[in-house]
Amino acid sequence: MTQPAVNRRDFLSLATGAALAVGVVGAAKPFAQSLFPAKDVLALSTTEVDLSTIALGTTRTVIYRGKVVFVRHRTPEDIAAAAAGDATAIIEPQTDKARVQKPEWLVVMGNCTHLGCVPKAAEGSDHGWACPCHGSHFDASGRVVKGPAATNLPVPDYRFVSDTKIVIGLKPEDKKAS
Amino acid sequence: MESESKIPPAKKGIIGWIDHRLPIFSFMDHELNRYPTPKNLNIWWNFGSLAGIMLMIMIISGIFLAMNYTANTQMAFNSVERIMRDVNGGWLIRYLHMNGASMFFIVVYIHIFRGLYYGSYKPPRELLWALGVAIFLIMMATAFMGYVLPWGQMSLWGAEVITNFFSAIPVVGEDLVQLTRGSFAVDNPTLTRFFALHYLMPFLIVGLVVLHLVALHRFGSNNPKGIDITSPKDKIPFHPYYTLKDLVGLGVFLMFYSAFVFFAPDYLGHPDNYIPANPLQTPAHIVPEWYFLPFYAILRAIDFDIPLLLFTIDSKLAGVLAMFASVLVLFFLPWLDRHPVRSARFRPWYKIVFWLFLFNALVLGYVGSQPPEGTMIMIGQAATAWYFIHFFVLLPLLSKYEPVATLPKTLDEPTI
Ligand code: HEM
Ligand code: FES
Numbered sequence: 063m064t065q066p067a068v069n070r071r072d073f074l075s076l077a078t079g080a081a082l083a084v085g086v087v088g089a090a091k092p093f094a095q096s097l098f099p100a101k102d103v104l105a106l107s108t109t110e111v112d113l114s115t116i117a118l119g120t121t122r123t124v125i126y127r128g129k130v131v132f133v134r135h136r137t138p139e140d141i142a143a144a145a146a147g148d149a150t151a152i153i154e155p156q157t158d159k160a161r162v163q164k165p166e167w168l169v170v171m172g173n174c175t176h177l178g179c180v181p182k183a184a185e186g187s188d189h190g191w192a193c194p195c196h197g198s199h200f201d202a203s204g205r206v207v208k209g210p211a212a213t214n215l216p217v218p219d220y221r222f223v224s225d226t227k228i229v230i231g232l233k234p235e236d237k238k239a240s
Numbered sequence: 241m242e243s244e245s246k247i248p249p250a251k252k253g254i255i256g257w258i259d260h261r262l263p264i265f266s267f268m269d270h271e272l273n274r275y276p277t278p279k280n281l282n283i284w285w286n287f288g289s290l291a292g293i294m295l296m297i298m299i300i301s302g303i304f305l306a307m308n309y310t311a312n313t314q315m316a317f318n319s320v321e322r323i324m325r326d327v328n329g330g331w332l333i334r335y336l337h338m339n340g341a342s343m344f345f346i347v348v349y350i351h352i353f354r355g356l357y358y359g360s361y362k363p364p365r366e367l368l369w370a371l372g373v374a375i376f377l378i379m380m381a382t383a384f385m386g387y388v389l390p391w392g393q394m395s396l397w398g399a400e401v402i403t404n405f406f407s408a409i410p411v412v413g414e415d416l417v418q419l420t421r422g423s424f425a426v427d428n429p430t431l432t433r434f435f436a437l438h439y440l441m442p443f444l445i446v447g448l449v450v451l452h453l454v455a456l457h458r459f460g461s462n463n464p465k466g467i468d469i470t471s472p473k474d475k476i477p478f479h480p481y482y483t484l485k486d487l488v489g490l491g492v493f494l495m496f497y498s499a500f501v502f503f504a505p506d507y508l509g510h511p512d513n514y515i516p517a518n519p520l521q522t523p524a525h526i527v528p529e530w531y532f533l534p535f536y537a538i539l540r541a542i543d544f545d546i547p548l549l550l551f552t553i554d555s556k557l558a559g560v561l562a563m564f565a566s567v568l569v570l571f572f573l574p575w576l577d578r579h580p581v582r583s584a585r586f587r588p589w590y591k592i593v594f595w596l597f598l599f600n601a602l603v604l605g606y607v608g609s610q611p612p613e614g615t616m617i618m619i620g621q622a623a624t625a626w627y628f629i630h631f632f633v634l635l636p637l638l639s640k641y642e643p644v645a646t647l648p649k650t651l652d653e654p655t656i
Contacts, residue, residue: 097433103423123520128425130520173425176556177404179397179522194524195401196540197612210543212554 103128108231113167121183123172126230130172130180131218132191133228136202141165143189144202151205154214158203161217163234169220170204176211191215271457276475277482278463280651284358285461285482286489287351292449293490294344299442301337302386309389311435313428316391317516335505341383342508343497345531348376352570357594359582360462366574368455373570375448380532380567382441385434387529388426392513397526399426399434408557425519465655466583467647474651525611533608534601539563540612541624562624569631576631578639586645586655593634600626 109126111133116122121134136144144158162168174181174193181191181200189202199208204215221232250260259265308327310319323330352372355361361369384402388395403426406416422429460469469475500507508530512523528536542559545552553561569576577590584591600623607620648655 097419097422099418099421099423100429103427103429125519128423128427128519173400177401177407179401179526180520182522182524194522195397195526197543209545209555210540210559212545212556 108229111228111230112226113228114226123180124230126218131230132168132170132172132204132215134168134170136166136168140168140189140202144168147188147201147203147205147207150207151201151203151214153206153209153212156203156205156214161203161205161214163220163222167228168202168204169228169230170215170217172215174198174211175206175213175215176209271453272483273477273479275457275460275478276472277461277478278469278651279474279476279481280463280465281461281482281485282464283489284350284354284464286486287347287354289486290347290490290493291344291351294340294347295442295445295449298337298340298344299446301333301340302439302442304333305337306439309435311389311432313391313431313517316389316431320390332501335501337386339497339500339505339508341386342500342529342531343493344379345383347493348379349531352376353598356597357584358462358464359466359577359584359587361574362577362582363574364459365455365462368452368458369574370571371448371452371455373567375445375452376570377567378441378445378448382438382445383529383531385438385441387513388431388434389438390513391431391517393515393517393523394510394513394526396426396517396519397522398528399430401526403430405560405563408560410557462582463651464583465585465648465651466581467649467651469651471650527609530605530609533606534604535563535566535608537604537608537620538566538624538627540608541617541620543612543617562628566627569628573631573635576639577635579642580644581647586647587638587642589642590638593630593638596626597630600630 107127109124109131111122111124113133113135116133116135118135119137119140121132124131124133134140141158148157158165161170172180174195176193176196176198179193179195181193181198184190184192184199188207190207191200191204193199193211196210197208198206198211200211200215201207204217206212206214218230219233220228220230221234223229223232247260250256255265305323308319308323308330310316320334323334325331327333355369355372384398388399403417403420406420407413409416418424420430421427422433460475463469510527510529512526515523527533539559539562542562543555544558545554546558579587579590581587584594603619603623604627607616607623610616612620
């Protein structure tokens with residue numbers, strides 16, 4: 063007796079295998095999902111900062127979603143240094159203007175874009191930050207000027223809800239409509 | 241499975257009765273007692289059994305720690321302090337565990353370099369070697385996660401830096417970081433999952449160790465002369481010869497281990513880990529535990545972008561890739577070094593390259609412990625280059641050009 067190329071038994075094994083694979087993937091999905099941030103973690107999504115208590119020339123370090131944010135009250139010298147930095151920030155070029163809503167307030171994420179350490183105020187003349195872990199350097203606008211970090215300190219979403227208060231995690235006022 | 245008629249009749253007594261049905265005793269007799277072993281094994285063959293004993297010490301001390309440890313960011317640090325101060329004997333259990341991790345790595349590093357020197361990774365032992373590398377990888381993951389548990393400053397910032405390795409991967413990097421952390425930053429969800437995995441992985445190691453031994457016993461131990469043993473006169477039973485020799489080594493090793501546990505328990509650790517974790521401030525100088533330093537130096541060595549034909553690998557990704565490559569290259573060692581002679585005793589050229597490699601690894605370790613400034617950067621880069629040149633240039637070249645010595649036929653045959 064000759065066998066057909068594909069017989070009933072082949073079909074049954076294939077169908078069983080496929081059903082099994084779908085079942086395994088389906089069952090694995092909730093397990094994989096459980097590893098991602100849970101709802102309560104996502105819910106902690108804004109941080110309020112009272113600017114009136116941050117003296118000129120100082121930086122307040124706050125926590126937003128478990129990560130560090132620098133809120134810096136910049137002096138005219140800081141602002142000048144940041145503007146001058148537009149020419150030297152060549153790793154990820156960005157103007158200082160594009161990174162602030164008001165020049166005297168710089169709000170940037172405070173975890174180094176290399177591997178996440180918190181940079182310290184740098185000794186040097188550029189009014190920036192130096193990372194203690196692997197030596198990255200950021201300028202007065204939080205732009206990377208020396209690796210191993212490859213990107214600028216990101217600017218989080220934040221909104222001036224009054225002249226002296228910002229809420230980190232809210233989209234800026236003028237972008238809300240769009 | 242053997243056909244029923246081939247199974248010998250049950251021996252007398254309760255052990256015989258059990259063994260007839262579950263041949264566990266004859267298995268142990270075969271593998272641990274009669275196991276024929278080359279008669280010329282030297283002290284460097286002691287470190288396999290020491291590694292097994294360290295694994296047991298880590299599992300036992302770990303389980304007792306877990307009975308008093310609390311995996312919660314608010315409570316972890318204090319629960320470890322309570323183990324140290326209030327739990328009866330808690331200080332001893334913790335110091336055994338903490339220093340045990342270092343001892344485990346010392347033993348395993350010696351065990352690995354033994355294999356490198358005597359060519360134990362060469363055919364037919366490639367899979368035995370690969371299983372060893374896999375054990376080493378899981379050990380590193382286990383030690384890293386364990387170090388996070390006491391939730392001190394080094395715990396937090398070590399975890400921050402290491403979980404961030406994944407952010408170097410293009411496109412999916414950020415999602416992967418969140419997947420490993422279960423949160424945006426290293427936080428409570430990270431701590432709880434690390435505890436679960438830290439508890440689990442040593443048992444995976446136990447499974448791999450069993451496979452490692454199955455592969456070992458297939459062809460038997462390599463030996464200092466690296467020759468295939470054909471004469472039965474060259475083998476002796478494992479018990480009592482090597483059981484006793486290993487016990488002597490164990491005694492010496494336990495004295496070394498105890499010296500740390502009782503007289504310098506914090507010498508190998510970092511004082512900053514006795515400061516509770518603070519997500520707002522990175523310690524001025526973060527360093528990993530000593531056993532990770534060479535790999536850390538490789539990570540930091542690549543501080544420049546690598547242009548390829550169509551795209552550039554940025555410095556961050558390049559550093560992370562180099563670091564992973566430095567461990568993974570070990571898997572391919574049997575195919576990079578294809579010289580037919582195993583032992584460095586009969587390979588004068590390889591011997592030089594081996595000692596240079598060992599020295600280079602120590603240099604990398606030293607560089608990893610120093611701040612990334614000045615000449616340290618250049619030394620680190622040169623040593624990193626040497627590390628890879630060893631595997632990808634020197635070993636293949638030696639395989640081709642190093643003269644093949646005439647090897648003795650038996651262990652007793654004199655060599656010049
Ligand atoms: C491959 C084996 C293991 C290695 C290399 C290892 C490594 C480590 C390390 C390096 C620490 C940090 C110690 C410190 O600085 O305080 C640690 C902590 C801890 N380990 Fe393990 N471990 C192993 C097995 C286990 C097992 C099987 C358990 C069982 C549950 C366990 C439970 C714990 C606990 C509860 C802590 C936190 C308490 C403390 O920090 O002292 N470990 N481990
Ligand atoms: S984390 Fe800042 S330089 Fe590496």
